[in-house]
Amino acid sequence: MNTGTAKRSTKSPHEWTALEIVNAISDGRVSRETVVRSCLERIASREPHVLAWEHLDAQHAIAQARALDRSGSSAALQGVPFGVKDIIDTEDMPTEYGSPIYAGHRPARDAACVALTRRAGGILLGKTVTAEFAVMHPGKTRNPLDATRTPGGSSSGSAAAVADYMVPLALGTQTTGSTIKPASFCGVFGYRPTFGDIRCSGVMESSGSCDTVGLYARTVEDISLHRDILVGRAPEALPETTVAPRIGFCRTPQWPRLDPSNQHLLEEAASRLAMAGAKVTNVDLPPDFARAEEEHKLLSSYEFALNFADEIDHHWNQLSPTLRDGKIKVGRECSYERYRAACEFAQHCRAALSRVFEQYDVLLAAAAVGEAPVGMYTGDSSLCSSWTLMHVPTMSIPVFKGPNGLPVGAQVLAKSNDDRNLFAVARWIYQRLT
Amino acid sequence: MNTGTAKRSTKSPHEWTALEIVNAISDGRVSRETVVRSCLERIASREPHVLAWEHLDAQHAIAQARALDRSGSSAALQGVPFGVKDIIDTEDMPTEYGSPIYAGHRPARDAACVALTRRAGGILLGKTVTAEFAVMHPGKTRNPLDATRTPGGSSSGSAAAVADYMVPLALGTQTTGSTIKPASFCGVFGYRPTFGDIRCSGVMESSGSCDTVGLYARTVEDISLHRDILVGRAPEALPETTVAPRIGFCRTPQWPRLDPSNQHLLEEAASRLAMAGAKVTNVDLPPDFARAEEEHKLLSSYEFALNFADEIDHHWNQLSPTLRDGKIKVGRECSYERYRAACEFAQHCRAALSRVFEQYDVLLAAAAVGEAPVGMYTGDSSLCSSWTLMHVPTMSIPVFKGPNGLPVGAQVLAKSNDDRNLFAVARWIYQRLT
Numbered sequence: 106m107n108t109g110t111a112k113r114s115t116k117s118p119h120e121w122t123a124l125e126i127v128n129a130i131s132d133g134r135v136s137r138e139t140v141v142r143s144c145l146e147r148i149a150s151r152e153p154h155v156l157a158w159e160h161l162d163a164q165h166a167i168a169q170a171r172a173l174d175r176s177g178s179s180a181a182l183q184g185v186p187f188g189v190k191d192i193i194d195t196e197d198m199p200t201e202y203g204s205p206i207y208a209g210h211r212p213a214r215d216a217a218c219v220a221l222t223r224r225a226g227g228i229l230l231g232k233t234v235t236a237e238f239a240v241m242h243p244g245k246t247r248n249p250l251d252a253t254r255t256p257g258g259s260s261s262g263s264a265a266a267v268a269d270y271m272v273p274l275a276l277g278t279q280t281t282g283s284t285i286k287p288a289s290f291c292g293v294f295g296y297r298p299t300f301g302d303i304r305c306s307g308v309m310e311s312s313g314s315c316d317t318v319g320l321y322a323r324t325v326e327d328i329s330l331h332r333d334i335l336v337g338r339a340p341e342a343l344p345e346t347t348v349a350p351r352i353g354f355c356r357t358p359q360w361p362r363l364d365p366s367n368q369h370l371l372e373e374a375a376s377r378l379a380m381a382g383a384k385v386t387n388v389d390l391p392p393d394f395a396r397a398e399e400e401h402k403l404l405s406s407y408e409f410a411l412n413f414a415d416e417i418d419h420h421w422n423q424l425s426p427t428l429r430d431g432k433i434k435v436g437r438e439c440s441y442e443r444y445r446a447a448c449e450f451a452q453h454c455r456a457a458l459s460r461v462f463e464q465y466d467v468l469l470a471a472a473a474v475g476e477a478p479v480g481m482y483t484g485d486s487s488l489c490s491s492w493t494l495m496h497v498p499t500m501s502i503p504v505f506k507g508p509n510g511l512p513v514g515a516q517v518l519a520k521s522n523d524d525r526n527l528f529a530v531a532r533w534i535y536q537r538l539t
Numbered sequence: 540m541n542t543g544t545a546k547r548s549t550k551s552p553h554e555w556t557a558l559e560i561v562n563a564i565s566d567g568r569v570s571r572e573t574v575v576r577s578c579l580e581r582i583a584s585r586e587p588h589v590l591a592w593e594h595l596d597a598q599h600a601i602a603q604a605r606a607l608d609r610s611g612s613s614a615a616l617q618g619v620p621f622g623v624k625d626i627i628d629t630e631d632m633p634t635e636y637g638s639p640i641y642a643g644h645r646p647a648r649d650a651a652c653v654a655l656t657r658r659a660g661g662i663l664l665g666k667t668v669t670a671e672f673a674v675m676h677p678g679k680t681r682n683p684l685d686a687t688r689t690p691g692g693s694s695s696g697s698a699a700a701v702a703d704y705m706v707p708l709a710l711g712t713q714t715t716g717s718t719i720k721p722a723s724f725c726g727v728f729g730y731r732p733t734f735g736d737i738r739c740s741g742v743m744e745s746s747g748s749c750d751t752v753g754l755y756a757r758t759v760e761d762i763s764l765h766r767d768i769l770v771g772r773a774p775e776a777l778p779e780t781t782v783a784p785r786i787g788f789c790r791t792p793q794w795p796r797l798d799p800s801n802q803h804l805l806e807e808a809a810s811r812l813a814m815a816g817a818k819v820t821n822v823d824l825p826p827d828f829a830r831a832e833e834e835h836k837l838l839s840s841y842e843f844a845l846n847f848a849d850e851i852d853h854h855w856n857q858l859s860p861t862l863r864d865g866k867i868k869v870g871r872e873c874s875y876e877r878y879r880a881a882c883e884f885a886q887h888c889r890a891a892l893s894r895v896f897e898q899y900d901v902l903l904a905a906a907a908v909g910e911a912p913v914g915m916y917t918g919d920s921s922l923c924s925s926w927t928l929m930h931v932p933t934m935s936i937p938v939f940k941g942p943n944g945l946p947v948g949a950q951v952l953a954k955s956n957d958d959r960n961l962f963a964v965a966r967w968i969y970q971r972l973t
Contacts, residue, residue, distance in 0.1 A: 196849065207647060210647050213641060213644050214849045214850070215848070215849040217744075217845050217846045217847075217848055217849075219849075220848035220849040220852060221845065221848045223852075224848055224852055301747065301748060301882075304744070304747060304842060304845045304846050305744070305747060306743075306744035306747065306845075306846040307744075309740075310651075310738070310739070310740035310741075313735065313738060313739060313740065314735060336845075336875055337841070337844075337845055337875050337878070338875040407771070408738060410771075411651050411655065411738045411740075411770075411771055412651045412738050412740040413651075414649070414651055414654035414655045414658055415630065415648045415649040415651075415653075415654040416648070418654060418657075418658055440772075441770055441771050441772040444771070445956065448735075448956075522879065522882075
């Protein structure tokens with residue numbers, strides 16, 4: 106506690122975690138307005154370099170903070186500022202889905218995840234940059250650690266804003282690797298929940314069989330707090346991991362695509378965790394899993410092409426060539442029967458994976474092929490898409506530095522609906538690798 | 540074929556099925572404008588009694604029909620008029636979700652199911668009345684067969700419009716019994732697909748774990764055609780059922796709640812189907828199924844209360860007491876842990892039901908407790924909610940007349956993703972009971 110107080114005194118509020126903000130406001134050590142202004146000042150100084158925000162409403166945020174300061178709410182987030190990916194509807198801000206088709210669009214209501222965060226006292230600062238319709242065509246955001254590199258996508262702005270200390274919490278989404286990959290590239294915690302656990306109402310559907318909301322923060326505890334709020338649980342501290350966890354080290358069929366440096370980092374991490382007391386064993390997934398990446402691509406593209414029938418038929422010229430020649434083309438060339446086969450495959454693999462998890466608390470895997478690449482390409486999602494199809498909860502934890510000194514995440518996965526155990530073990534791993 | 544032509548010549552276009560319209564337009568026997576005008580004339584004469592429509596745009600519909608007549612589209616629906624439940628977004632018409640909160644609301648895009656029906660040549664006449672947020676608080680629609688009675692809900696207007704020959708096709712939704720029950724009360728075919736098979740993008744989410752789009756038509760063949768379009772299949776005629784089907788007669792734990800007259804109709808139907816050659820046997824569901832109705836209620840209410848956080852927090856006084864004291868109260872009083880238990884229960888029962896289906900092509904069950912009740916109460920959904928939770932495809936077929944001469948449906952169910960077989964067997968059953 107003393108340590109916490111001492112650390113806080115040397116940091117500005119924009120550098121605090123969500124829990125530190127909650128505690129400081131609860132204790133009367135800071136006003137919500139001070140916290141919000143600190144974040145806004147950080148954004149003012151850094152946004153020209155990072156370009157994380159599609160829409161920012163400083164005066165509105167300050168007004169909300171003042172109102173909360175006056176009313177003295179005791180909700181769980183107290184007044185924590187947050188950002189929202191611009192694929193998620195907000196009642197009081199434009200929502201443009203990363204597409205010129207929706208320039209200036211104003212939804213009629215908040216998405217469930219936004220309304221619930223606000224109910225808990227979250228103060229929405231603005232909308233963060235998304236790739237077009239949360240797929241691949243990038244927005245303007247740069248990696249805050251190296252402006253020549255991508256922050257990853259599609260939740261580009263949310264990951265960058267949290268990494269750059271603009272907000273302690275941000276909402277993203279994941280259909281392929283859109284939460285985990287940017288977390289890895291920007292050096293923050295990114296969490297993709299068990300499929301179906303956080304309501305997607307008000308989030309533009311990309312592929313209903315794969316979409317989830319995703320969360321960003323700079324600590325596991327903040328992720329856990331935000332997740333409790335979104336699923337409707339009373340916030341509860343994570344249990345301590347007292348027994349060393351059983352970790353399955355899983356190279357996955359995509360292993361050869363990893364940068365050798367990242368292979369080395371993961372191998373070394375597995376050894377260090379074993380030395381720290383974890384029971385670490387190599388896991389070979391059932392052979393079928395080699396097909397999961399391709400099946401995910403067909404399934405998600407098929408659903409996307411149906412979901413975007415309106416845009417395809419009436420706004421074709423406003424869709425990016427990346428989207429038209431990629432996801433839409435794949436989706437339209439896939440037959441219904443082939444799509445159904447992909448759905449059946451996914452169900453079969455989910456059952457097989459749940460049997461794998463009988464022997465492990467978590468699996469440890471790569472989150473990305475390596476550091477964020479130079480350029481605006483949102484990066485290779487192949488380390489994420491198979492897991493996404495499996496519906497299991499997953500987290501990227503910022504534990505590595507690549508050859509250029511840039512962050513690389515490790516991906517930690519648990520069985521479906523074991524999200525709190527995932528958090529507890531991810532924290533155990535994080536503490537031992539950093 | 541001669542019979543078909545002869546029958547067509549004695550009927551007005553608004554009385555035709557979707558397939559009859561498609562054939563007549565394809566053959567050049569009628570223009571799309573003539574068909575649309577016939578439906579609009581029917582609506583003009585009957586709407587004061589039925590009140591099926593929340594929004595109707597006659598001039599817009601005629602303009603679309605003329606444009607299609609000029610362009611000579613050869614898409615599968617050619618120019619078939621259709622209606623859309625006002626819980627489903629439309630780009631060119633208001634979408635009010637049955638709530639004063641959204642009076643005059645204009646969505647930015649068509650829901651996927653609307654855009655795909657239009658792509659296939661469907662002509663949207665207007666938006667049909669829905670209960671508030673597709674739950675229970677009724678809209679203005681009356682049963683077209685007896686104006687003192689409910690059409691059922693929540694897809695009230697879509698079922699009534701199809702039953703009253705205003706449109707041959709209409710879109711609804713089902714989270715509890717919102718497609719099947721109105722189909723039974725109004726005497727039309729209502730179809731609730733395998734969960735997840737028809738994209739819900741652009742349909743306001745009630746409970747993401749239970750919601751599906753629902754379809755209405757006056758023949759099985761029309762339902763099958765519309766379903767092919769919505770899932771992205773090339774339209775294909777149904778296979779003939781050459782082998783007599785294996786039918787499980789399933790009284791379900793709700794049997795004692797049925798009107799005795801409806802019990803009698805179902806018993807008699809089972810006997811007649813057996814005499815017609817079907818292998819009919821009684822099915823007792825595993826004992827757990829007795830809990831499915833209550834588990835569905837908790838699960839769907841929990842998700843609803845999260846999804847409608849915005850309305851609960853900012854528009855409480857504009858929500859109906861029915862909704863506030865019903866679904867929202869139940870949802871808010873349910874803990875996350877209890878909700879998760881309901882999810883686990885549902886998964887367990889789905890697996891058990893798939894084993895039951897190893898012995899049957901379809902199950903035969905009640906669609907409603909009896910005829911549509913007098914008054915506006917949308918009716919008892921307890922014959923549907925357990926099946927909804929099971930994610931299996933189901934259809935109400937209009938085969939019975941109750942003690943007041945009003946329609947009562949039989950519910951036919953198949954295993955998940957066996958929707959086309961469901962249609963084929965439902966047709967076989969329909970032909971033998973009518």
